[in-house]
Structure formats: C-alpha cells, structure tokens
Amino acid sequence: MEVLAQGIGAIFTDPDADKAREFFRKKSRALKPKVMSVKEAVEKFVHDGDYLCIGGFGANRIPAAVCHEIVRQGRKNMGFAGHTSTHDFQILCAGEVFNKLDVAYIVGLEARGLSPNARRYMESGKVNVSEWTNYSLSVRFKAAAAGVSFYPARNIMGTDTFHYSGAKIIQCPFTGTKYAAMPAIWPDVSAIHVHEADIYGNCRIRGITVSDLDVARASKHLIITCERLIQNDEIRRDPSYTSIPYWCVDAVCEVPYGSYPGNMYGEYFSDEEHLREWLKVEENPEEFKKFLDKNIYSCKDHFEYIEKNGGMHKLLKLREKEFMFSKARD
Amino acid sequence: MAEYNTMELMICTAARELEDGACVGVGTGAPCAAAMLAQKAHSPNLVILFEAGGAAPLIPEMPISVGDSRTTWKAVMASGMCEIMETACRGMLDYTFLGGAQIDMYGNLNSTRIGPDHQKPKVRFPGSGGANDFASFCWRMMVMTPQDPKRFAEKCSYITTPGWLQGGDSRAKSGLPLGAGPYKIITNMAVMDFEPESKRMRIIAINPGYSEKDVQDNCGFELLRAKKIVENKPPTKQELSILRDQIDPYRYVIGR
Numbered sequence: 001m002e003v004l005a006q007g008i009g010a011i012f013t014d015p016d017a018d019k020a021r022e023f024f025r026k027k028s029r030a031l032k033p034k035v036m037s038v039k040e041a042v043e044k045f046v047h048d049g050d051y052l053c054i055g056g057f058g059a060n061r062i063p064a065a066v067c068h069e070i071v072r073q074g075r076k077n078m079g080f081a082g083h084t085s086t087h088d089f090q091i092l093c094a095g096e097v098f099n100k101l102d103v104a105y106i107v108g109l110e111a112r113g114l115s116p117n118a119r120r121y122m123e124s125g126k127v128n129v130s131e132w133t134n135y136s137l138s139v140r141f142k143a144a145a146a147g148v149s150f151y152p153a154r155n156i157m158g159t160d161t162f163h164y165s166g167a168k169i170i171q172c173p174f175t176g177t178k179y180a181a182m183p184a185i186w187p188d189v190s191a192i193h194v195h196e197a198d199i200y201g202n203c204r205i206r207g208i209t210v211s212d213l214d215v216a217r218a219s220k221h222l223i224i225t226c227e228r229l230i231q232n233d234e235i236r237r238d239p240s241y242t243s244i245p246y247w248c249v250d251a252v253c254e255v256p257y258g259s260y261p262g263n264m265y266g267e268y269f270s271d272e273e274h275l276r277e278w279l280k281v282e283e284n285p286e287e288f289k290k291f292l293d294k295n296i297y298s299c300k301d302h303f304e305y306i307e308k309n310g311g312m313h314k315l316l317k318l319r320e321k322e323f324m325f326s327k328a329r330d
Numbered sequence: 331m332a333e334y335n336t337m338e339l340m341i342c343t344a345a346r347e348l349e350d351g352a353c354v355g356v357g358t359g360a361p362c363a364a365a366m367l368a369q370k371a372h373s374p375n376l377v378i379l380f381e382a383g384g385a386a387p388l389i390p391e392m393p394i395s396v397g398d399s400r401t402t403w404k405a406v407m408a409s410g411m412c413e414i415m416e417t418a419c420r421g422m423l424d425y426t427f428l429g430g431a432q433i434d435m436y437g438n439l440n441s442t443r444i445g446p447d448h449q450k451p452k453v454r455f456p457g458s459g460g461a462n463d464f465a466s467f468c469w470r471m472m473v474m475t476p477q478d479p480k481r482f483a484e485k486c487s488y489i490t491t492p493g494w495l496q497g498g499d500s501r502a503k504s505g506l507p508l509g510a511g512p513y514k515i516i517t518n519m520a521v522m523d524f525e526p527e528s529k530r531m532r533i534i535a536i537n538p539g540y541s542e543k544d545v546q547d548n549c550g551f552e553l554l555r556a557k558k559i560v561e562n563k564p565p566t567k568q569e570l571s572i573l574r575d576q577i578d579p580y581r582y583v584i585g586r
Contacts, residue, residue, distance in 0.1 A: 056397075057382045057395065057396075057397030058395060058397065059395060059398075060382070060395055060397040060398055060399075061397075082457075084382065084397070084411070084459070086395075103457045104457060104458060104459060105456050105457055105458070105459035105460075106454075106456055106457055107454055107455065107456050107457075108455070108456035110357075110358050110394065110395045110396065111358040111359055111393075111394050111395070111582070112394065114455075114456070119453075119454055122451070122454040123450065123451055123452070123453070123454050124450070125447075125449055125450035127449075128449065129448065129449055131442065131448075131457065131458075132458070133457075133458040133459070133460065133461075133462040133463050134381060134411055134415075134458065134459050134460040134463060135411065135412070135415040135460065135462075135463035136462075136463075138410075138411045138412050138415065139412070142412060153419075154419055154466060154467065154505070154506065154507050155415075155419075155462055155463045155466035155467065155506075156462055156466065157466075157492075157504045157505040157506050158489075158492050158495045158500070158501065158504030158505070158506060159438075159462060159489045159490065159491065159492050159495075160442070160488045160489045160490065161442070161457075161458050161462050161489070161490055161491070164448055169505060177505070178504075178505025179505070180505075206408075207383075207399065207402055207408045208382050208383030208384060208397055208401075208402060208408045208409065208410060209383060209408075209409070209410040210382050210383060210397065210410050210411055211410060211411050211412065212410070213410065214412070263395070263397075263398045263399055265399050265402070265408075266399070269398075269399065270394065270395070270398065272394065322399060
C-alpha cells in the first residue's frame, strides 16, 4: 500500500500483529486465583523499560495505588501512553519513571491547572516525545485489542500533530479517501481500577469506560485494582455486567478507595483540596521532595497515604460529595 | 440593561448558537457553561457529549473534569472515548467549543508547545487531548477565547488542532472530512467567522463597548470585515440569572 505522507515521531512498541499473536498464544487461560498485594503485582509485572498504560481518565477511576507503587519501587526508562493522563501523569513524572512518551493529553489537570513539576520534566529534554490525540491513542489500543496492526482514522491530517506522530497517510482501496493509519499498541503492562472483580479477574465497571475495555485486551500483562472483591457466583449470576474477562488479567488487588485522590463513579468524588496541594507544592522543588517523602516514599501502601491525608473522615466527606446531587435534587 | 462581565457575554453569545436538538461536544469551563445555559434557557433537548464517554447528561453543576461523575448525571449513556469520537466521525456532532494558547487567521489552534525544539520546548502545554479529534470531525467548530495580539498570532508555533489549515481548499485536500471546519470565534470583544473562499477570519459582530479598531489592535494578523458588522446583543436578565444562580453559583468560570 502506498504511503502518501508520514510523521517523524517514534513508534515505541512493535505493531506486528503476528508477534502479538505469538505472545497471546502463550498467555495463560487458567481459571486460577490471582489475588495479591499491589506491591507484589508491581514487582512481578512492571519492569524497567516496559511500555505502560494507566486506565481511567486522569483523576477519575485511576489505579492510584499502582502509580504510587511504581514510583516507590523506582521503575525507570519506561514507555508511557500519555492518554487522558492528568494526576496519574503527575505521579509518574514525580518519579521520572518514563523517558519515552506517546502524548495525547499530559501536564495539565484540566480545569485545575498545569502541573509545574510535570512541565519541568517535559521541558528538560529527557523525554522522547511522540505526538498523538486522545482518539488516536484510543484506536491504537482498539487495533491491538482486535489483533490488527493499524486502524484508519480521519483526524490529525494536515496538522503538526500528524507531523510529530508516527502515523502514516494511506488511501482507501475502495473509495480513494485519505486516512491516517494509526499503529497498534500492545502495552507490556497496564493497570486499571474497577468497581468489582472476582478472584480470577472478571471485572465490572460502572460509569464511563474511556478506552479501558480496549486497553485491557491489548495489554500483555494487566493489573486490576478493585474497590471490592465479589464472588465468582455473582459474576456468573449475570454475566452481562462483565466488561473485562479473567483471561486478560494477571493480578487482582483489592484496594478500596483505590482511585483516591481521584473520583470513583458512584463511590466518592475527587479530593480537590489535596489535588490543589499537589499543584501548589510542586512550585517549590525542595518542598515537593518532602511532600513526596511523606505521601509516597515513606508510605507502606495506599492506606497509609490515605491515613495521612484525612483517613476515613475525609473519605466519608468525598462520598457525601459524590452523592450530594441525589440528596439535593430528589 | 443588566450589568455583566465579558465572560458572561461570551458564554451567552456561545449558548445562543446551540439550537434545540443539536449535538455539542464540550470540555470543562466556559464551553460547558455555554452548553448548560443553552440547555436550561432554550434548548432542553440539546445533546451534550463529553470525550471521556458522558452522553447526553442533564449536568447539575460545573464539572471539574470531562470524565467526572457530573458528566454522566442523568445521562442516557455512560460510554467511552471511541463511542463519542465515532459518533462525531459518523457526522452526528454539530458543534464543539475549543481554545488554545495561539490561534491563527485560519482558526488553527496551538495547545502543544511554544519554542522551536519539539523534544525540549520552551513551554510545554497539554497537547491535543480530544481537541484535534473534535475539530477534525465536528461540522461547526467554535472557539471561545479572550482576545489579545499574542494569542491571535500571525503564525502558530505548532498546529495542534486543524482550522482551515492554510486556507482556500487546503483543508479539503488534507483528507479531513469534507464540509467540517471552524465556524465562529467568540471573544471578549467580537464575533468572527471565516470568509467562504479564502477561509480567513472576518469580523461579523462587535461586543458593546468595543470598536472595530479595538478588535484589530488586539489581533496579530489582519482581520477581514463582513459587509455588515452588527453590534452583539448583551446578555438578557433571564440568561444572567440562570448562569449566576443555577450554573455557576460559585463563580468558577464567570468570576474569572
């Protein structure tokens, strides 16, 4: 197929579908318990140099405990999908975990403002950057989930976003229409936070799914953190609720309030006070170092982090905030 | 006439563009306020889409994120990014509102970087997010932005999001879907559209208290002028009360 134009950005993962099939051919389909701690899951499945994807949407339904643990264990030289990443990106930048980056949305925390530390890191020249968009990365995962090497999309053409991407422009063999061919990404490892999972990794998600259903299927290894473990009988009672099947999953970690300080649909709202503190303290690198010592490096796990930031009292307030509309309006 | 600030005027101007039954893709902040105002004032069946997956919510108050729980409040569906962008690519997204650090005369937007070195930029911004996607697919892309000569730049350091690209038929030739593109630019001073042939930005309405000269003086490139330039209508009392009492009581957006 003729390539009409091509971007100069790097492609950090191999888009070869047959190589991916060889990997998935060997991936276990055994129905076995996969419950472990976050610490264990990161030790086992997240390695220096791996390409990583984080589920959710920045500060909504994110596996915050896994992000902290990756920083705590000092992973380096990773590739990362900066796909709808906000607070997760901020955490990973704090550990300078990655040096290869596919960008769709980074550095910002939406209406909350920009992260000074993430900006410093991205302006340092230490990161090899390839430029994409939210939809472009979504379809790169979609292609991988479908077991094909690329996906045709009608965005990014004509812009610098295309020029600094690794996409190629091709022509439809039926109509002659131009498409940007987006290469599949099979991440080495991803982490997704869900509402409920059984011990084998069958998952239920409420609210928006962002790109997580494709990310789960595209990933070579997948760590699930969940608000609650549920019985396998409950999964089988009504399988229509299952959105990630167990054969995609390598580790299941029960982490209630696992998206904190992010929002969790139908459970708790984001801790805006704490997120403001992150952004503020990043302005001063010395203060930020102390902040990280307190909130990440000296914490045994996610619960110690939550304890240090208001514990159960704070969490109940955030639950109230999540539910206040039903109180106020109905 | 009611007292109002320029942010309120911009939101009201934007809201009036959204007719009942239309479909609009929005982010947080002013665009979301405009969509909420339209829904409460005159377009109860406005379909609001959020890129993260929220589809047709009846938003109770300003979301802080395009993926937070408010974006699916009484929605018809909590979906995902592909669902929303595929709906747009299929041709069902009428409007979207975007912004950026820079905009040029063809409505191209920069939200990626300032400085020539891509790997070591002088200033790094978030990047496209869903902006390039919405602008590629949406029939009528609009921009809400304060107007100053730095932001309205002769040339963007980087084109994150497509406007009419290099003008003329360059967008059609690029491969982007035909017939879609920038529609209106709403600023604190004026409303601009694009001259149909050259696709250059052109003044069509001036906000109360500003002159054509003010608009040109606060723009880094030469603006075209429509044959008839009208005075933009100020917000009505009803619009202001909905905006202040129901949509943004804490002044997150209109207090700026």
